[in-house]
Amino acid sequence: MDRKVCMSTSRVVRAAVAGIVAVLVLLPAAAPAVAHVRTSDGWSEIRADGDHVRYRLGLEYEILARAIGMGEDAIAAPDDGSRRAALAGQHDLIETYLAGRVRILVDEIECAMTLAASDVEQRPATDAMAEDLAYAVLDLDYDCHGAASGRYVLDYSVFSGAGSDAVVDDHTTTVDYHLGGERGRVVLDGAHPRFSAGEQSFAGSALRATGLGAQQVLTGLDHALFVAALAVGATGLGRLARGVTAFAVTSGAGLLAAVAGWVSLPGHVTGALVALSVVYVAATNLVGPESRWRLPAVAAAGLLHGFAFAGGLGFGDDLGWDLVTSVAGVGLGIVLGQAVLAAGLFALATAARRYAWFSLAHLVAAAAAVVTGLAWFVHRLL
Structure with a gap:
């Protein structure tokens, strides 16, 4: 019986010694990992x-x-x-x-x-x-x-x-x-x-967001050029109204989809496609804006411009009334900016059509818009 106890004690001692040796061996290897924690x-x-x-x-x-x-x-x-x-x-x-x-x-x-x-x-x-x-x-x-x-x-x-x-x-x-x-x-x-x-003022926030939306249209060269080509190429007030309405609705939908995270495109891809939309509208002004594909293309372009509006401003991801108010205000501002720009340019184009030089000026302006859009497309894609 005593011999069995001695053997058991000996095993415990050997196991303890082996454990201590293992710790001493592994400790230097573990030191760098510990030191890395900072x-x-x-x-x-x-x-x-x-x-x-x-x-x-x-x-x-x-x-x-x-x-x-x-x-x-x-x-x-x-x-x-x-x-x-x-x-x-x-x-x-x-x-x-x-x-x-x-x-x-x-x-x-x-x-x-x-x-x-x-x-x-x-x-x-x-x-x-x-x-x-x-x-x-x-x-x-x-x-x-x-x-x-x-x-x-x-x-x-x-x-x-x-x-x-x-x-x-x-x-x-x-x-x-x-x-x-x-x-x-x-x-x-x-x-x-x-x-x-701080705290949000509903009226102040909505007003500022509306101004930002209008600014995106009026000062964003690609957006402004698209609306300008749409307005100058329109052959009647009804066609202009349909085009601007389709563009406004789909750009608002694109803005909402991008802010909500339903759609996500790389910024350079969105910018390149927006540039192509300018090329398309300006080109159809050259060959004839009566194409049956013009309105669907304008509506599709509105989605792309909406994605670009969202990327250009940048919104938070904290879903609440702050975000809803700001997105709604920006959307309203975009619509108002498009309407003011399109109406003003359409009125100027209508008044200028009575002069002989208008056809040449229209041709040169449309060609310049096509070249500008293509340059934007290449630059943004590359």
């Missing part, structure tokens, strides 16, 4: 300034350089002067990266971001024994399309996801903000990537 802290100062938002963003320089692929020379820059030069040289790359990851929306319409300036400063490390850290200080300017008030939303996803920019396991930013008449401080991280401030 967090990155940043800071944000956000201030509303009329219809603009000024955003000062601080990010660890080395983490940013690795995340966006600035190159080994930039990552290993030996001093702040070299780091500043690297940031200046990669201005467009940094701007493109941040545009999709630091989004500000007012009443669910995205503000347009530009990188105004960049700098480098040293900040104390969180570990008292570590050296100071170099931070990239990025000044972002957001054009909020005329909105001086409303419900502001910050959607922050820097260094997050499973892509090449996920070089840290967690990133936090401490946000000091003054937006929508509210002041405060909040911490955002991967689990809490957004916050909102």
